[in-house]
Amino acid sequence: xxxxxxxxxxxxxxxxxxxxxxxxxxxxxxxxxxxxxxxxxxxxxxxxxxxxxxxxxxxxxxxxxxxxxxxxxxxxxxxxxxxxxxxxxxxxxxxxxxxxxxxxxxxxxxxxxxxxxxxxxxxxxxxxxxxxxxxxxxxxxxxxxxxxxxxxxxxxxxxxxxxxxxxxxxxxxxxxxxxxxxxxxxxxxxxxxxxxxxxxxxxxxxxxxxxxxxxxxxxxxxxxxxxxxxxxxxxxxxxxxxxxxxxxxxxxxxxxxxxxxxxxxxxxxxxxxxxxxxxxxxxxxxxxxxxxxxxxxxxxxxxxxxxxxxxxxxxxxxxxxxxxxxxxxxxxxxxxxxxxxxxxxxxxxxxxxxxxxxxxxxxxxxxxxxxxxxxxxxxxxxxxxxxxxxxxxxxxxxxxxxxxxxxxxxxxxxxxxxxxxxxxxxxxxxxxxxxxxxxxxxxxxxxxxxxxxxxxxxxxxxxxxxxxxxxxxxxxxxxxxxxxxxxxxxxxxxxxxxxxxxx
Amino acid sequence: xxxxxxxxxxxxxxxxxxxxxxxxxxxxxxxxxxxxxxxxxxxxxxxxxxxxxxxxxxxxxxxxxxxxxxxxxxxxxxxxxxxxxxxxxxxxxxxxxxxxxxxxxxxxxxxxxxxxxxxxxxxxxxxxxxxxxxxxxxxxxxxxxxxxxxxxxxxxxxxxxxxxxxxxxxxxxxxxxxxx
Numbered sequence: 001x002x003x004x005x006x007x008x009x010x011x012x013x014x015x016x017x018x019x020x021x022x023x024x025x026x027x028x029x030x031x032x033x034x035x036x037x038x039x040x041x042x043x044x045x046x047x048x049x050x051x052x053x054x055x056x057x058x059x060x061x062x063x064x065x066x067x068x069x070x071x072x073x074x075x076x077x078x079x080x081x082x083x084x085x086x087x088x089x090x091x092x093x094x095x096x097x098x099x100x101x102x103x104x105x106x107x108x109x110x111x112x113x114x115x116x117x118x119x120x121x122x123x124x125x126x127x128x129x130x131x132x133x134x135x136x137x138x139x140x141x142x143x144x145x146x147x148x149x150x151x152x153x154x155x156x157x158x159x160x161x162x163x164x165x166x167x168x169x170x171x172x173x174x175x176x177x178x179x180x181x182x183x184x185x186x187x188x189x190x191x192x193x194x195x196x197x198x199x200x201x202x203x204x205x206x207x208x209x210x211x212x213x214x215x216x217x218x219x220x221x222x223x224x225x226x227x228x229x230x231x232x233x234x235x236x237x238x239x240x241x242x243x244x245x246x247x248x249x250x251x252x253x254x255x256x257x258x259x260x261x262x263x264x265x266x267x268x269x270x271x272x273x274x275x276x277x278x279x280x281x282x283x284x285x286x287x288x289x290x291x292x293x294x295x296x297x298x299x300x301x302x303x304x305x306x307x308x309x310x311x312x313x314x315x316x317x318x319x320x321x322x323x324x325x326x327x328x329x330x331x332x333x334x335x336x337x338x339x340x341x342x343x344x345x346x347x348x349x350x351x352x353x354x355x356x357x358x359x360x361x362x363x364x365x366x367x368x369x370x371x372x373x374x375x376x377x378x379x380x381x382x383x384x385x386x387x388x389x390x391x392x393x394x395x396x397x398x399x400x401x402x403x404x405x406x407x408x409x410x411x412x413x414x415x416x417x418x419x420x421x422x423x424x425x426x427x428x429x430x431x432x433x434x435x436x437x438x439x440x441x442x443x444x445x446x447x448x449x450x451x452x453x454x455x456x457x458x459x460x461x462x463x464x465x466x467x468x469x470x471x472x473x474x475x476x477x478x479x480x481x482x483x484x485x486x487x488x489x490x491x492x493x494x495x496x497x498x499x500x501x502x503x
Numbered sequence: 504x505x506x507x508x509x510x511x512x513x514x515x516x517x518x519x520x521x522x523x524x525x526x527x528x529x530x531x532x533x534x535x536x537x538x539x540x541x542x543x544x545x546x547x548x549x550x551x552x553x554x555x556x557x558x559x560x561x562x563x564x565x566x567x568x569x570x571x572x573x574x575x576x577x578x579x580x581x582x583x584x585x586x587x588x589x590x591x592x593x594x595x596x597x598x599x600x601x602x603x604x605x606x607x608x609x610x611x612x613x614x615x616x617x618x619x620x621x622x623x624x625x626x627x628x629x630x631x632x633x634x635x636x637x638x639x640x641x642x643x644x645x646x647x648x649x650x651x652x653x654x655x656x657x658x659x660x661x662x663x664x665x666x667x668x669x670x671x672x673x674x675x676x677x678x679x680x681x682x683x
Contacts, residue, residue, distance in 0.1 A: 024665055031672070069658040111676045118669040125662055134659045141666045148673030154681070163677075212618040219611075 013068025016075050019059040019083065020124045026052035027117035034110025042102050042109070046094055046468065049113040053091045053120075060084065071130040071192050077496035079128040081342050082263050085349050086123040088475075089256040090116055092349075095472035096357035097248035099364030104153055104246075112152060115145035116252060123260045132181050132191040135267055139177070142260045143170045143228070146253060150245040162244025169227055169237040177224025183217035184272070193272040201275040214276055218286045221268055222293065228261035229323045230316075232296040239308075242316035247363055250312060251356030254319040259345050262326060266338060270330070270501055277333055291331055291426060295433050297324030302437040305444045310369050311359055314444060315352070318395060321441060322348055328430050329410035334420065336413035338501060339494040344410050346490055347402030347483040351394035354476025358388040361469050366461050371448055376455040381463035385452045387473045392445040394480045397438055402483025407438065409491075517557060524550035537583050545576045562645040 014021070030052065034045045060083055067074040094113055101109045122141025129135045147170060151163020185191055188199035200214070223234060230238040242250040269277075269286055277287045301321025308314040326348075329340040361384070363369055378385035394403035411431050418427035465473070483490065527546040534540050548571040555564035598604065641647070652660050 070655055072656075072658040107679075107681055108676050111672055115669060115673060115676075118665065118672075121665065122662075133656065134662065137659045137662050137666065141662060141669065144666060145669045145673060148677055151677060154677065212621055216615055216618055 009068075012066065013073065016063050016066050016068060017073060019056045019063060020121055020128075022059055023052060023056045023117055023124070024121050026056070027114045027121070030117065031110040031114040039107060039109060043098060043468075045109045045113050046098055046101060049094050049117060050091060050468070052117065053087050053094070057084070057087050060087070067130075071194065072134045073125075073128050074130040075128050076500040077493070078263070078266070078338070078342070078500060079124075081493060081497060082127040082259055082345070083124050085259050085345055086120050086127070086256055088479075089252060089259070089349055089353060090120040092353040092357060092472045092475065093248045093252035093256070095468040096251065096353075096360045097246065098466050098468045099360060100246050100248070103364070108152070112149070115149050116249075119143075119145040119149070119252070119256065123256060123263075126260055127263045130193045130267065130271065132185065132193065132196075135193075135264060136174075136178060136181065139228070139260065139264055140174065142257060143174070146170075146249070146257060149249040150241055150253070152246055152249065156244070158244035159246070160244075162241040165237050166241045166245075173224045173227030173234070175224075176220045176227075180217040180220030180224060181268075183213055183220070187213055187217075193267060196272045197274065200273070204275060214273070218273070218276065218289065222286065222289055225261050225265045225268070226293060229258055229265070229327075230297075230320050231293050231323050231327065232300045232320065233293070235297065235300070235320045238320055239313045239316040242319075243310060243312045243369075247312065247356055247360035250316075251353050251360070254315070254356065255349050255352050258319065258323060259349075262330070262341065262345065265330065266341070266501075270333065270338065274333060287331055287424075288426070290327055291430055294324045294327035294331070295430055297321060297327070298433055298437040302440045302444075306440065308444070309371055311371050311374070311448065312369050314371065314448075315355060315359065318441070318445070319352065321437065322352070322395070324437075325407060325410055325434055328414050328427075328434055331427060331430070332413035332417035334413065334417055335495070335498045336409070336416055338497045339491065340406075340409035340413040342494040342497055343483075343487065343491055344406040346494070347394065347406035347480065350476045350479030350483065351391045351401075351403055354387065354473060354480065355391040355395065357469060357472045357476065358384065358391065361463060361465070361473075362461075365463060371451060374448055374451045374459075376457045376459035377452045377461070377463075380459045380461065383465075383473075384463045387477050389449045389452065390477055390480055392448055394484070396442050396445045400481070400484050402480045402487075405484050405487050407434075411435070517554070520550050520553040520557070524554070538580070541576060541580050541583060544579070545572055548572050548576065559642070560644065562648050 026049075030045050030048050033048060037044065060080070063075065063080075065075050065077070065080070094116055097112070101112065105112050119142050122138050122143075122145070124138075126135060126138025126142060129138055147163055147167040150166045151160050153159035184196060184200070187203060188196040190196050190199060204214075226234040227237070242253065245253065269290075273286065276285060297320050301317045301319075301324060305314050305317035305321065308317060326341055326344050329337055329344060331337070332340070359369070362374070366373060390401065394401035397403040397407040411434060414427050414431050418424045418431070524547055527543040527550065530543040531540050531547060534543065548567060552564040552567040552572070555561075555567060
């Protein structure tokens with residue numbers, strides 16, 4: 001028996017895949033040009049990468065929905081939405097790394113940007129897969145360049161430590177994920193996620209005993225993806241890695257890699273295993289488990305962040321807490337759930353990338369990551385202080401900004417789920433924890449703003465902006481404001497995501 | 504033919520290979536000399552390859568030997584021999600947190616074993632089945648893997664090469680000595 005040729009129209013498939021293919025080739029071009037030009041220019045590789053990402057974005061707007069290679073490449077609204085997030089995250093990360101390529105990374109600028117682009121390609125493939133093998137390989141292509149990027153300052157102990165920690169944890173979590181996937185493959189006999197959904201549900205109705213196997217694979221999948229998302233209790237690596245890694249890489253980790261983990265989670269649990277949610281049979285139910293971890297992450301993230309004195313560690317704990325809020329939206333299996341998650345990611349992208357860009361700029365200037373050294377910056381660098389404050393306030397969720405709208409949507413979706421199902425009452429508790437911890441979070445975010453604005457001393461530093469980081473800060477501010485004031489177009493786009501998941 | 508082979512000659516061979524695998528795996532985690540651990544790891548991986556052969560999965564067996572025994576273990580031995588005085592070094596096998604750490608690990612490990620055993624007992628046990636029901640892999644399964652890699656699984660196959668390229672670039676960046 002010959003395997004059937006699944007490619008009906010190669011040209012169409014390749015056209016749909018054009019953004020990914022282009023970005024991969026462009027990454028090679030960036031590396032090659034940097035080597036050929038004898039690594040003389042400080043900014044050439046960076047600007048080239050930014051241009052490449054812009055072109056990829058333009059190509060993306062022309063690409064159509066559709067599938068190719070079976071379900072290996074499935075361009076649906078979710079893929080399109082998250083590809084925009086990945087490309088923007090890479091754009092902003094690259095834009096904020098001109099300071100370090102000027103001083104610290106002198107010999108490998110091309111590789112630094114090239115690896116960020118490779119990782120972005122991996123995320124794009126991941127978001128466009130509906131099949132376990134391509135999903136897993138997309139996830140690996142996302143993380144393996146990030147191991148190297150985290151350890152890119154080869155002379156600094158902290159950076160090496162962060163690279164090794166991320167590598168060990170990443171390898172371990174991939175193994176867990178793969179083990180869980182292999183159980184599901186054994187149960188369903190297919191790696192295609194949609195067929196798996198049908199096979200497992202049918203199998204579950206016939207033989208009740210498969211619950212335990214699904215439980216094992218659920219635990220492994222949640223642990224494997226939880227490591228990528230830094231969801232407690234799998235979060236221990238995040239602060240150390242963020243602290244040691246180059247700041248733009250930490251930013252890319254906290255947004256790009258987290259969004260990739262979310263996509264993987266949505267594909268595995270909402271696409272393949274929705275039958276095991278809220279079944280009132282505790283052993284099978286991944287909802288309770290994820291809900292518990294989301295509650296842990298909101299509490300641990302927000303409480304521990306209060307004690308941090310290093311701003312990168314604080315932002316690491318803040319991103320742990322944000323992962324918790326996002327998972328609350330993920331637990332709403334209705335038409336608002338995935339849309340709210342996607343919108344949250346959109347608002348979080350601008351706020352968090354912007355905040356990390358500000359931290360990177362400050363670090364390039366002063367070499368310090370201590371919150372105390374931000375004292376009095378509003379007087380010497382008003383634009384810096386205003387934009388950084390906007391990013392932080394958006395992360396808290398203060399009304400006119402994107403973060404508020406995002407939190408509102410996530411909690412509204414969760415409440416809709418809780419009120420619609422008798423067995424979903426516990427989600428009210430989750431929303432309550434979310435609202436309460438949001439209040440805590442105001443304390444540590446506002447502490448930075450207090451340092452910048454309400455200090456008697458003037459800061460000894462005055463910020464100078466290179467064009468790239470200025471672009472990033474302006475995009476961040478505009479994005480946060482737009483997500484808060486004019487969210488309709490984004491929400492409409494995000495609303496289409498649930499359709500392809502069948503809610 | 505294949506089924507018969509598995510049924511008659513296969514059973515004792517299976518038990519022997521499995522015993523070798525389990526014992527050597529146990530040695531890997533209990534021996535104190537890193538070099539001996541690596542040698543036993545090779546033996547474990549060889550026995551896994553043996554099990555693959557018994558399942559008619561020659562390709563997997565060959566890949567197992569090539570990649571795990573041939574590449575990974577040899578690299579491991581290189582690393583051990585290059586890094587320190589390997590023969591005298593004893594690994595410290597205890598930790599201050601041993602009890603705290605071992606509790607969740609044991610809990611999870613025992614849970615997995617218990618659940619797997621329960622599932623096997625619940626669902627019709629394999630060893631009670633009529634051997635005629637067991638379908639061995641077709642003899643041309645290596646060819647099928649090749650065909651699938653070039654058709655249905657083309658895309659992951661290509662993306663893996665991107666992955667290898669990026670890993671290679673990363674390794675060069677990290678390993679290269681910088682001119683100051």
